[in-house]
Amino acid sequence: MEIFGVPLQAFLGQIILGLVNGAFYAVLSLGLAIIFGLLRIVNFAHGAFFMAGAFVAFILGRHLNLGYWSSLLTVPVVVGLFGVLFERLFLRRIYGLDPIYGLLLTFGLVLVIEGGFRVAFGSSGHPFPSPPELRGVWNLGFMVLPVYRAFVIGVAIVVCLATWFIIEKTQVGAYLRAATERPDLTRAFGINVPLLLTLTYGSGVGLAAFAGVLAAPIQHVYPSMGSDLVIVVFAIVVIGGLGSIMGSAITSLGLGVIEGLTKVYYSQASTTVVFLVMALVLLLRPAGLFGREET
């Protein structure tokens, strides 16, 4: 069976691959959106924390023999704590300024983190084994699905839903939304907004590190693995807007699939298609798909 001259097997395979990429975009854009919503800072270092997550898992596995599952739980905490430290020491100082300084400050952090890992581990990739429980493939009859990829997609969807639930349905989420709308008033009600900011940044960073651990078995672990990704995520954020969680998750998965399909039909454009879509959206709907303009 063929779809527009492409075997069904290859077609579905690329859709799955696209969904996997989309899943990473979704988790990363989610973290960006939460951080931006509250801190008014576009965290350029999001990709660097993603990479740091993969590397810390790699280091823990190599030197402490820590297994994949323990890494998946501990690494986000470790990297998240680093994020907390960074927020307390540096980010905090520029809250009053134009948001662009946040972008520049975190850009400087990218150079430091990436340079650090490059000094320690070189520029080339290190292989990372996938957990034994998730090796192998499922034969669905019409296609072969690697178990780990299915796992990543599933986990990403769960993470997105959980984040949505926490923000929309819990007490902490209510504080968070209140502080996003009116930080001064929220503070007046006795809620510790500065602490909330720190925790938000820490969780966003932890989420990026979590995605990094998830990605490690799929990609090799190398210092620039995050920054190329984060630029694509920026384009997605421009398309979907930073305002809505579900919006950014759906945009991410959709663009992942579009990217996968481009690989099937015109592979030269697969690296650029997201940027082209962004340009098109800017032409047709300047405010973005879920447009609520925030600057």
Next chain:
Amino acid sequence: MLVLLKRSLILAVVAALLAVPLMPHFIYPVFAMKVMCFALFACAYNLLLGHTGIVSFGHAAFFGTAAYVTGYAMRELGLPPEISIAAGVIGSAGLGAAIGALAIRRQGIYLAMITLALAQLVYFVFLQAEFTGAEDGMQEIPRGVLFGLIDLRSDFNLFYVVMALTGAGLWLVYRIVNSPFGEVLRAIREHEPRARSLGYAIEKYKILAFALSAGLSGLAGSLKCIVFQLASLTDVHWHMSGEVILMTLLGGMPTVFGPAIGAILVSALHHYFDALGAWVTIVIGLIFILCVLVFRRGVAGQLHHMLQERRPTAPSAERRNLKEGQHAQV
């Protein structure tokens, strides 16, 4: 005291400028030329950042495109340098107008992300195009003979040509900033809705500012291509976009020629500490962080601020304190 400080400053600047033509006798001329290219690049970039208040995170696209266009014209088409440079400048100015027209549909932080994404698009186009040599870059570009008279294969000849063109470019930047057009750009920076309500077609001004900044960045890129006989992916990579922001920030965003100081410092850092490899990236990152946290005026902006601060009667001093590091026009 103040007068003394000011005079010694002016003296230092004049001395430095007079020293420029003598430089190839003292330091490696290729390095001196590289510094001039980046000085022009940073000052051109600052047309947008410092003077229009637009943060582009994609200026490597303009720098690199001009380098590739010039390299292609010289190596593949065998055109003389003057036409190749002009082609590079026109190409990057056109690209600047196109990217600018798209990017200004959003503002602030989104605009920065859009320019970054579009520059990445340009990067991938050059990565995949046939003529660019992908990862190896476009190598062994002939330098040629300018106007059929000046042989650029000699570093000395090339040095004075680069000096003249950089000087012309910087003069143009100065003219733009201090023209009525520049005033409108500053009006847009300070209060866009008010500038719009005064009847200025904001979009046209912004796109023109983009094109001018991109074209002058392109001049820097074309010159760099001829100096190194190389156009490579480094020129279009987002690291380059970040670096020009750092040069501008470090040198002094509120000034016209301050970014050139930043360019000298950052280029020197690369040149003299090249052996340290990735450590240079770390140091540049740290400087970036420091600049954003405590040194937002930059070197020239800080000097200017110190000179102004002692004269509280100056009419603009009060405003300058209100909105830190955004005003002076040196």
